[in-house]
Amino acid sequence: MWRFYGRRFLANRLALAGASVLLFLGLAAVGAPVLSRTDPNQQRLTERLMPPSVHHLLGTDDLGRDVAARMLHGGRVSLRVGLVAVGISVIIGTWVGVTAGFFGGWVDGLLMRVVDIMLCFPTLFLILMVIAFLDPSLWTVMTVIGMTSWPGLARLVRGETLSLRERDFVWAARGLGLSAPRIVLVHLLPNLVVPILVSATLGVGSAILTESALSFLGLGVQPPMASWGNILTSGKDYLHVAWWLSVFPGVAILVTVLALNLLGEGLRDVLDPRS
Amino acid sequence: MDISFPNRISWLSGVAVIGLLTAGCGQDPIPEPALSAASESPVTGDTYVEASLGDPSRLNPLLASDSASGSVNSYVFNGLVKYDRDLKLVGDLAESWDVRRNGLEIVFHLRSNVKWHDGAPFTADDVVFTYERLVDPKVMTPYGSDFALVKSVTALDDHTVRVEYKEPFAPALESWGIGMVPRHVFVGKDFNTHPANRAPIGTGPYRFVQLKTDEKTVLAANPDYFEGRPYIDRVIVRVIPDSSVQFLEMRNQSIDTMGLRPDQYRAYDAFFMNHRKFRYPSFSYTFFGFNLTRPMFHDVRVRRALAMALDKREIIDGVLMGYGRSATGPFPPSSWAFDPTVPEVPFDPGRAKALLAEAGWGDTDGDGVLDKNGSPFAFTVITNQGNKMREQTALILQAHLARVGVRVDIRVLEWSSFIHDFVDKGNFDALILGWNLGRDPDQYLIWHSSQRGEGRYNFVGYDNPETDRLWEQGRRTFDLDQRRAVYQKIHRLLAEDMPYIFLYYPESLPVVHRRFQNVETAPAGIGWNFREWFVPWSLQRYRLAS
Numbered sequence: 001m002w003r004f005y006g007r008r009f010l011a012n013r014l015a016l017a018g019a020s021v022l023l024f025l026g027l028a029a030v031g032a033p034v035l036s037r038t039d040p041n042q043q044r045l046t047e048r049l050m051p052p053s054v055h056h057l058l059g060t061d062d063l064g065r066d067v068a069a070r071m072l073h074g075g076r077v078s079l080r081v082g083l084v085a086v087g088i089s090v091i092i093g094t095w096v097g098v099t100a101g102f103f104g105g106w107v108d109g110l111l112m113r114v115v116d117i118m119l120c121f122p123t124l125f126l127i128l129m130v131i132a133f134l135d136p137s138l139w140t141v142m143t144v145i146g147m148t149s150w151p152g153l154a155r156l157v158r159g160e161t162l163s164l165r166e167r168d169f170v171w172a173a174r175g176l177g178l179s180a181p182r183i184v185l186v187h188l189l190p191n192l193v194v195p196i197l198v199s200a201t202l203g204v205g206s207a208i209l210t211e212s213a214l215s216f217l218g219l220g221v222q223p224p225m226a227s228w229g230n231i232l233t234s235g236k237d238y239l240h241v242a243w244w245l246s247v248f249p250g251v252a253i254l255v256t257v258l259a260l261n262l263l264g265e266g267l268r269d270v271l272d273p274r275s
Numbered sequence: 276m277d278i279s280f281p282n283r284i285s286w287l288s289g290v291a292v293i294g295l296l297t298a299g300c301g302q303d304p305i306p307e308p309a310l311s312a313a314s315e316s317p318v319t320g321d322t323y324v325e326a327s328l329g330d331p332s333r334l335n336p337l338l339a340s341d342s343a344s345g346s347v348n349s350y351v352f353n354g355l356v357k358y359d360r361d362l363k364l365v366g367d368l369a370e371s372w373d374v375r376r377n378g379l380e381i382v383f384h385l386r387s388n389v390k391w392h393d394g395a396p397f398t399a400d401d402v403v404f405t406y407e408r409l410v411d412p413k414v415m416t417p418y419g420s421d422f423a424l425v426k427s428v429t430a431l432d433d434h435t436v437r438v439e440y441k442e443p444f445a446p447a448l449e450s451w452g453i454g455m456v457p458r459h460v461f462v463g464k465d466f467n468t469h470p471a472n473r474a475p476i477g478t479g480p481y482r483f484v485q486l487k488t489d490e491k492t493v494l495a496a497n498p499d500y501f502e503g504r505p506y507i508d509r510v511i512v513r514v515i516p517d518s519s520v521q522f523l524e525m526r527n528q529s530i531d532t533m534g535l536r537p538d539q540y541r542a543y544d545a546f547f548m549n550h551r552k553f554r555y556p557s558f559s560y561t562f563f564g565f566n567l568t569r570p571m572f573h574d575v576r577v578r579r580a581l582a583m584a585l586d587k588r589e590i591i592d593g594v595l596m597g598y599g600r601s602a603t604g605p606f607p608p609s610s611w612a613f614d615p616t617v618p619e620v621p622f623d624p625g626r627a628k629a630l631l632a633e634a635g636w637g638d639t640d641g642d643g644v645l646d647k648n649g650s651p652f653a654f655t656v657i658t659n660q661g662n663k664m665r666e667q668t669a670l671i672l673q674a675h676l677a678r679v680g681v682r683v684d685i686r687v688l689e690w691s692s693f694i695h696d697f698v699d700k701g702n703f704d705a706l707i708l709g710w711n712l713g714r715d716p717d718q719y720l721i722w723h724s725s726q727r728g729e730g731r732y733n734f735v736g737y738d739n740p741e742t743d744r745l746w747e748q749g750r751r752t753f754d755l756d757q758r759r760a761v762y763q764k765i766h767r768l769l770a771e772d773m774p775y776i777f778l779y780y781p782e783s784l785p786v787v788h789r790r791f792q793n794v795e796t797a798p799a800g801i802g803w804n805f806r807e808w809f810v811p812w813s814l815q816r817y818r819l820a821s
Contacts, residue, residue, distance in 0.1 A: 041674065043589070043593075043670070043671060043674050045589045045592060045593030045594075045671070046592075046593075048593060049538075062538075062663075062667060063593065063667060063670055063671065064593070135686075136686075218660065218687050222684065222685060222686070223666075223669075223670055223673070223685050224670055224673060224674065224685075236519055237518070237519040237663050238519075238538070239519070239523075240522070240526075240539075240542055240543075240546065241538065241542060
């Protein structure tokens with residue numbers, strides 16, 4: 001069966017392109033310390049705002065730090081934020097969705113009202129509010145993004161669970177007297193993997209965007225740690241003299257999020273049996 | 276832009292609002308544009324648009340402590356005295372004054388033709404009322420102690436005021452430069468929360484029209500101004516909390532003036548086609564302040580070590596790009612109190628480590644961060660948003676201190692939250708901030724131990740009986756040479772005791788749109804003769820509908 005999906009995936013060029021870009025970015029992020037010997041926080045004030053050259057492939061920033069090194073290390077931050085935040089969001093979202101969908105009744109009603117309330121808030125403002133009370137740091141950002149992005153997934157999972165719950169194999173499992181946790185873990189979850197995977201892939205992209213926005217506003221990753229968002233912020237102050245400071249992180253964010261979206265869409269097309 | 280001096284000392288919120296009352300000057304050699312029509316005679320009209328990083332929150336000269344409010348107040352209010360182009364004290368609301376009994380008594384003769392913006396006459400009662408509010412403990416003013424030595428303020432008649440001092444007070448005359456507030460508006464109502472603090476009534480060349488929070492303040496020329504109506508019809512102060520955005524707006528000609536960052540000043544000449552650049556030393560300094568109530572900063576060896584670990588040359592060359600100089604103490608080089616013999620703290624990371632070790636800080640757990648009794652040497656430095664130079668300074672400081680094993684976190688905060696929630700409440704480990712100074716070297720408000728406490732200027736909690744005594748002595752001494760000796764001693768003491776690491780004296784780098792005529796640099800900088808600025812009819816950009 002997996003070979004079948006594999007073939008369908010390889011035939012989907014856009015998904016393949018997205019996956020290749022992500023593989024490349026992933027390798028670059030993992031290998032950042034090896035790929036770039038330059039310390040991303042090393043300041044050389046005699047070499048401020050140097051345009052891209054052989055010495056500094058992507059130029060230097062306002063404190064003479066190597067932009068290429070900062071981009072690589074920033075990529076680690078962005079991908080880590082994306083993965084951890086989505087991990088948190090998947091765990092909460094799946095748990096809430098399955099519980100609501102499987103048990104129904106007042107449990108469903110209560111959980112879905114919570115989801116409705118969460119969805120009422122504009123997420124970015126909710127995050128800004130929470131971060132204003134906590135000290136901004138990488139962990140705060142990841143946790144807060146994760147904790148605020150699960151309601152959409154919870155709804156999706158609940159919907160899928162509602163339809164799975166009425167399927168024959170679940171009735172059979174119930175008939176055999178299996179416990180609820182066993183039915184959920186063994187019979188429901190494997191059937192939920194596909195929608196969760198697709199939604200998570202898209203979620204990573206939006207988490208990376210949120211992190212960039214927060215760092216741009218100065219509430220994300222704190223200096224001197226690099227992230228694409230805060231490189232972009234410092235670029236904004238030098239738009240008139242140093243285009244490379246804004247263009248490279250901007251393009252990096254664009255390409256990454258685009259690749260994740262292509263991959264997510266592709267996975268849905270490939271894995272959806274109805275297509 | 277300050278056109279008179281609203282407050283003796285104020286926060287320096289950012290490059291955009293550096294006060295323009297500065298000594299020494301120099302204008303950059305830019306070719307005069309064709310649109311300079313020097314021979315034209317002044318006409319009224321047009322609007323002068325400035326930008327400020329922060330919201331001018333307190334439009335009352337007694338309550339304002341930030342330069343955004345100070346900038347607006349300087350158009351709306353007058354003091355009894357002001358500085359002229361050569362930084363001499365001259366009469367403002369006072370026509371003249373007599374100093375009697377060796378400075379123990381000053382009699383101000385007020386102008387008789389002055390009206391408040393609501394039409395009421397300005398009289399000696401207003402002066403008495405302003406003084407009473409300044410020394411009223413319920414009024415949240417940081418300027419009270421300037422008037423603590425006043426024994427009495429009496430209205431001798433409608434236009435004569437006698438001020439008696441308990442002891443001689445050298446900055447006395449300058450202290451009366453504070454803006455006068457109208458008695459008839461405030462009397463019998465709560466001074467701190469009165470609506471007039473958001474819709475001020477003053478005597479100044481401009482009347483308040485409108486304040487939109489976080490957007491703009493609009494002022495209109497006062498036709499009844501006692502020195503004559505200013506030529507520029509309106510002044511608008513727009514809140515633009517980011518100096519890069521200000522720069523774009525400047526290029527777009529939507530603002531007429533701003534203070535440039537050194538890198539902006541150096542940018543292509545084409546960016547300044549429509550503006551003239553000016554450059555002169557500012558009367559201010561930027562510092563790194565320790566919260567001295569935190570135990571880790573109690574030891575002077577620790578403060579010294581941190582100063583030695585910081586290579587200030589990198590800040591001067593890299594951040595200021597040469598537009599400013601390294602600071603040694605609380606007086607800028609253009610002040611007569613400046614002592615050129617006070618040495619710079621040498622950059623010496625080796626000694627810094629040794630001093631820290633002497634103070635008991637060592638890296639016992641080998642994690643690269645010094646520790647003592649199990650707690651690491653780590654602290655957070657805060658500064659305000661919008662001032663790129665301070666953010667860069669913080670990053671450089673962070674990198675340099677890391678080399679001697681001190682971990683610094685940086686938080687960049689929005690201006691009003693920075694001042695009101697963190698600085699005023701002493702809720703910080705260390706900060707980077709600047710002082711915009713008055714001409715008189717008296718900085719009692721900043722350094723005297725009595726000035727600690729919420730909302731006061733000695734927010735670092737400095738307490739040194741010796742400098743306390745010297746600040747008091749400096750205020751009591753009239754002889755210039757003796758006073759200079761006192762302040763030079765203070766300069767040296769503070770440089771040794773290091774309640775701050777004095778970072779740099781920046782230069783003022785303002786631009787003004789070329790259509791404005793009569794913009795003249797003087798020891799007072801530019802802006803001192805704002806009332807005489809005008810725009811020839813053909814070059815006016817903004818016309819009022821009426």
